[in-house]
């Protein structure tokens with residue numbers, strides 16, 4: 001297959017990890033007879049510096065014409081005090097909205113060799129394998145009005161959803177549950193919010209279409225507790241944008257390997273943007289020591305969700321597991337009796353695995 | 358001193374634990390020459406059953422005339438499918454709003470004998486001692502419009518704050534930081550929400566008035582992570598209503614002793630409502646096995662914050678620590694080589710401590 005991929009390295013270590021993912025994808029293409037073409041564009045702080053906007057029109061245009069997008073990371077202290085419209089993360093919010101990427105998938109699963117670094121006891125976290133499906137283009141993030149009032153003495157934001165927006169994300173989540181362990185937890189705050197009541201209604205209506213999936217409704221505060229006390233009890237979690245932001249970050253630290261977590265942001269037709277959960281880590285940028293594995297796992301999600309290359313996606317995932325099992329890791333991780341290596345060496349190990357597979 | 362206390366047992370084990378707190382307070386009053394008078398009223402599901410409303414006017418009136426209010430717990434499966442205005446938690450929301458209880462204090466601190474039950478590793482959680490100051494009468498909970506639109510095909514909730522509402526909770530939090538370890542973490546989502554930008558501005562303005570307090574701003578998603586990876590790094594956390602709901606419940610499970618956590622909801626003049634963080638536990642209600650310690654610690658907060666009885670508050674707190682150190686506990690907890698007892702026996706141990714002190 002021929003696929004055209006836009007690379008958006010962004011800021012900090014984004015540059016380095018995107019390079020690794022490109023290397024791994026190129027090796028995969030050779031082995032499995034695909035043609036992947038790449039085109040690199042600016043986003044985030046780097047784009048602010050060069051084009052005075054965190055999302056240049058040319059970047060957006062290129063993404064629209066691509067088969068999928070890989071993003072490194074955006075942000076850094078340099079831009080922290082820039083005015084709101086010039087903040088790197090505005091580029092991220094804008095690209096999600098402009099491309100219609102309404103479904104954010106955040107899988108969380110432990111790696112055996114890394115579980116020892118979890119803040120949780122191993123017996124609590126060990127069987128965790130969950131997927132958070134977060135609505136990404138609605139709710140408080142984009143609702144209007146969102147403004148100062150009364151000469152600046154008051155302020156409002158708006159949590160807005162249409163039934164259609166809720167239906168499509170809920171449908172999505174049911175489908176993921178069907179190909180996983182068939183259990184869906186819908187998280188809301190239906191004892192307080194009108195939007196949550198509609199959310200709960202939609203989930204109740206939809207469940208007839210997915211009779212093989214068991215559904216529970218859980219309040220967001222209680223979900224925040226249960227993620228810690230019993231993370232292994234979750235399979236798929238579906239929730240609105242802001243709750244999803246908080247819960248998916250909470251979930252990301254459970255297994256002790258934040259540096260290993262990928263994410264996917266998808267449109268209805270399967271087009272998507274893929275990025276690691278970790279940030280731009282400006283403190284270690286440019287030193288050749290960044291961990292490329294979350295970016296490589298994000299590329300694996302791209303192969304699976306946007307290109308339907310199940311086998312190739314599995315090979316990339318296996319490659320990551322295999323290098324860890326062999327004890328190779330970057331400095332952000334610790335593996336007992338392991339070998340600490342740099343970004344390039346770790347990437348080469350991944351490529352070796354792909355070639356020898 | 359003479360103080361008049363309204364008791365709102367509410368539902369489930371609320372009845373039993375309120376009784377314990379009353380017993381402990383009566384013993385304290387005798388020892389320290391106070392006169393505490395008590396008056397009991399209905400709230401929550403019990404009030405729905407008896408008065409067809411979760412907050413009867415007579416209950417509200419009694420609270421307004423009291424020096425402080427102790428609340429057990431509200432809710433239970435019996436009322437789960439009642440229409441919205443007859444849900445027990447509506448009574449809770451209404452009483453907070455009607456009494457102007459804008460500051461919710463949620464201290465989280467481990468108990469040495471119970472830390473082994475934490476889902477977190479002991480070395481991660483052991484020095485945690487934090488206080489979440491949650492704004493309780495604004496934001497998404499009470500903002501309007503909060504309604505269905507377009508024939509039910511759309512919905513909005515409103516996150517509204519006035520500068521005044523933010524200022525008073527932030528002032529409060531700074532003051533608690535001053536009498537604690539002088540560190541304040543203000544949690545917001547200023548990279549997305551207009552309301553958070555105003556929040557951050559107010560915190561920046563206020564900090565000049567509290568030069569002895571160090572302040573950091575943290576995004577809510579990153580705070581949700583850090584509560585797990587490094588809970589001991591927090592002293593006082595201040596945040597808006599919904600973020601506070603989520604983060605305070607998240608924090609409540611860190612130390613492995615949810616059944617031990619008290620809370621206070623305060624008005625500007627020090628009047629307050631005090632309740633345990635745990636729920637009404639309908640499954641064990643009426644069996645005489647409920648854990649009364651969180652309710653007793655809530656009574657201790659009442660002595661401190663509403664009555665300024667520092668010494669008496671400390672005695673109640675010491676009593677709780679002492680019975681645990683002696684190994685006494687109810688069935689929800691586990692103490693290695695401890696003695697499992699019922700609500701009444703544990704309460705008697707507390708009373709003994711008060712009398713012998």
Ligand SMILES: CC(C)[C@H](C(=O)O)[C@@H](O)C(=O)O
Nearest residue numbers: 089090092093245548549578
């Ligand atoms: C950078 C920020 C606006 C963004 C969000 O809140 O969605 C980030 O936290 C995320 O989760 O991708």
Ligand SMILES: CC(C)[C@H](C(=O)O)[C@@H](O)C(=O)O
Nearest residue numbers: 191192221446447449450602
């Ligand atoms: C019962 C519910 C409305 C309430 C809230 O969300 O405030 C509860 O979760 C709490 O934190 O006291």
